[in-house]
Amino acid sequence: MIKKVRESDVNKLIFTLFCLLIATDLSIFLNIPILREVLGVAFFSTVPGLLILSIFQLHKIKFLKKIVLSLALSIAFLMFLGLGINFIYLANIKPFSLVPLLVSLNLTMIGLMLISLKKNKDLAFHQFFNWEMNFENKSISLAIFPIMLPVLAIIGTFLMNKMEYNIIILIMLFLIPFYMVFLLIFKNKTHPSTYPLAIWLISLSLLLLNGLTSNHIFGIDVHHEYTVFNITFSQAFWDVVNNASNAYYLCTSITILPTIYAVLSNINGEYIFKIIYAFIGSLVPLVAYLTFNKYFKNDKAFLAALLIVFQNFFILSLGCTRQLVALLFFFLAVFILFDEEMSDKCRKILLILSIWTVIISHYSTAYVALALLLPIILLPFLKSLMSYLKNIKNKSINFKNFDIMVLIFAFMLVWYGVFAGIQVDAGSGSVEQISSSTASGITADSRDASVLAIFGIGVKSIPNLMSIIANDLIFLAIFIGLLGITIKFKYYREKMDFGFILGIYLFILLLIMFIIVPMVSKLFGAPRIFLQSLIFLAPAFIIGMDEVANLLRKVNLSYVLLFVLLVSLFSCSTYLQYYFYGTPYSPHYDSNGKLRGEYFIYDQEITGAQWLNNSKIDQKIYTDGIGHQRLMLGGIQFNNISQQLFLDNKTIPHGYIYEWNVNIKKGIVYTQLEEEENITNFRNLFTGKFIIYDNGYSRIWE
Structure with missing residues (x-):
């Protein structure tokens, strides 16, 4: 059991949280590796919810409930605060650029700390967390x-x-x-x-x-x-x-x-x-x-x-x-x-x-x-x-x-x-x-x-x-x-x-x-x-x-x-x-798994899509029922992509055809999600087309 100390425990805790806020701000502004990634996520995913619970004076709830509620409320806090500053600042100030966002978060966090301090000034440390851990006769x-x-x-x-x-x-x-x-x-x-x-x-x-x-x-x-x-x-x-x-x-x-x-x-x-x-x-x-x-x-x-x-x-x-x-x-x-x-x-x-x-x-x-x-x-x-x-x-x-x-x-x-x-x-x-x-x-x-x-x-x-x-x-x-x-x-x-x-x-x-x-x-x-x-x-x-x-x-x-x-x-x-x-299927541990072929995306597939995007093309890009995922990660707008090519099985007079890893190496296309067919059934679609890009994992026809 964490023992009760003095009535200034909450003062010390709020001061500690304030110091953590400053440390988080510094790690973000100075872009300190690891610290920025850890504190930038961890602090704002835990502390806002903890302060909200303290304002509601929910000190008697069990420690696990308090932790789970703190995390969940912090996530909700970020979403609603984001909504708020989005309509306060509007597009002219760009509310989700670093300075406006961090200033808004800091002001809100300091406000929550002050309210919590006022509401809980006589609270002891062990009451704030309500934590009890005794492993006597239990297996660690x-x-x-x-x-x-x-x-x-x-x-x-x-x-x-x-x-x-x-x-x-x-x-x-x-x-x-x-x-x-x-x-x-x-x-x-x-x-x-x-x-x-x-x-x-x-x-x-x-x-x-x-x-x-x-x-x-x-x-x-x-x-x-x-x-x-x-x-x-x-x-x-x-x-x-x-x-x-x-x-x-x-x-x-x-x-x-x-x-x-x-x-x-x-x-x-x-x-x-x-x-x-x-x-x-x-x-x-x-x-x-x-x-x-x-x-x-x-x-x-x-x-x-x-x-x-x-x-x-x-x-x-x-x-x-x-x-x-x-x-x-x-x-x-x-x-x-x-x-x-x-x-x-x-x-x-x-x-x-x-x-x-x-x-x-x-x-x-x-x-x-x-x-x-x-x-x-x-x-x-x-x-x-x-x-x-x-x-x-x-x-x-x-x-x-x-x-x-x-x-x-x-x-x-x-x-x-x-x-x-x-x-x-x-x-x-x-x-x-x-x-x-x-x-x-x-x-x-x-x-x-x-x-x-x-x-x-x-x-x-x-x-x-x-x-x-x-x-x-x-x-x-x-x-x-x-x-x-x-x-x-x-x-x-x-x-x-x-x-x-x-x-x-x-x-x-x-x-x-x-x-x-x-x-x-x-x-x-x-x-x-x-x-x-x-x-x-x-x-x-x-x-x-x-x-x-x-x-x-x-x-x-x-x-x-x-x-x-x-x-x-x-x-x-x-x-x-x-x-x-003995059937390869898993996307996670089967290198030849059916689902791995569908969902696993290689860097080279994205590279091909980026090459196409950087070429400033102004025509439709055609692919199968899954290839659009690679194209979207390459920066191509979904509206410029058609997934109907192999489903309709009709030749196209204009536009580009994008093939990805499974199309090239296994000769499989997906007319729809989970609907496989052999690419040889669609060779008519490539008649009159020429390869303009090929890196082994992605291929582009014009």
Whole structure:
């Protein structure tokens, strides 16, 4: 325990933070290597949130909650401060150039420090942090061990990128289930703090594994995200007027937030998306663990959080960073909604801030979040309304939480009405497509492939079948949990908040809609929504296996079942079943992997695109369904790129054809994403064309 010293502890702490602020400023202005990168990110990603919590006087909450809230609130702080200074300074002063940004941050930070000092002048140091760490009779080794996992991820991806040496990555992947075994076997020796530390480091290692593969950003949506970041960064201004038709540009999580990090730290933009967002994403399962820990013991909360970490979409989520940020704040909103350590006033303020941050981060995540959270927030009102309508005596309508609703809807009105109208149009367009598809009947084409796979439709190989079975078993466990909650409703009502149980039912209804209603899964992405649903459904997964174990009268059997299901999911989400079956597939450790061919970008591919861009061409550039990623990183505008060449299979009289590594070396083109064809089927497209550039990894025809 950190012991109480004197009443001037907070003075010393605020003075220390002020000195750190000065040190951070100096490292940025003097551009001191390493210090600028570390302090520029670390200070402004932790201290603002810590000061906000101190102003709210949330000193009694547990240390882990305080750390997670500090980090999340700091990220939200940067996004909203960025929005504020963007409209205070406007384009003439360039608000995201170094001096205006740093001056604004310093003034705001000093203001927060002064308010915190006034509010907490009699607070002792140990009360400020509320930290207790006692490893007596507990294993320190189990707490230290997972630190090696992100280290192995960094070393392993470096060796794989440079030498195609995959042993380190495979060792890291095998160590994760082995570590799980030790935690479960020696749970009596495991310190409570070990579980959240393990969750954080496992998730960080898997995100870094994906993020650090290739020297360039890795994924699908992230290339469009990186483009809108570059626009904001190069202009030093979030130009919402001239980019009002770009739904990506209006997500501040991929424009304002990375721009602030880039200006402060001077880190290459691609590595902000590859590394900093990995650290942001690693907070997602940590928030989930804190939420689950209210209803389960540490080990079961740990296993529930792993269900999120082991989702393939989570592991690959650096390919869609705007959703990753939105997911963090949606999970945070759920955690805050059901937390009992905060005062009602603080909980309301932080809940509103979290939902606002979801709204400005990613529109489709916000739509789902609002649809699911609003009924839960309005639960006191809905329950009192039902009682009132039934004419129960002494009952009046309870308008609790209406203040939350008013502020959320007011913000939505401003955000979507003034800035992000195109995001509403995108949502309306999706609804029209769903209605049209529903009217024309149910077809396989109106379902996402992952939804069809649940029923065994579209199985491509034995490893693919193994993945389907592993995921179907997870769904079965959740269904059993839902059944258990329904049958033993009174029992689980005493263990869990009614609002949380309602959230489980609402997400189940949403997932059923994804299966039944045409186009919903295809437009919104079933894996994305399922990952979002796990903040409610992961506990149902735990309950499902507990119910099976109770039915068989073997209580500890639930741990075995949970472990087997989670390891099966983990193996399939990291493509290990393909590796052992002898099918090259993984983007991370298979040099000839199918996905590596699609997503791994070589420097020489970018060089070819840059050569084309520097040639000041004024004609359309044609490529296959994936080549546009390389062209965009080379600085070519997406509007000047056509991905339809091989899909249409029609010769073009004018323009350039861009071939990339897989086209050249493997003779494969992608007519669409994941749709491979042999390039010899399209030789007619090259008739009359001549090679004007070729570096072995990229080739340009005119």
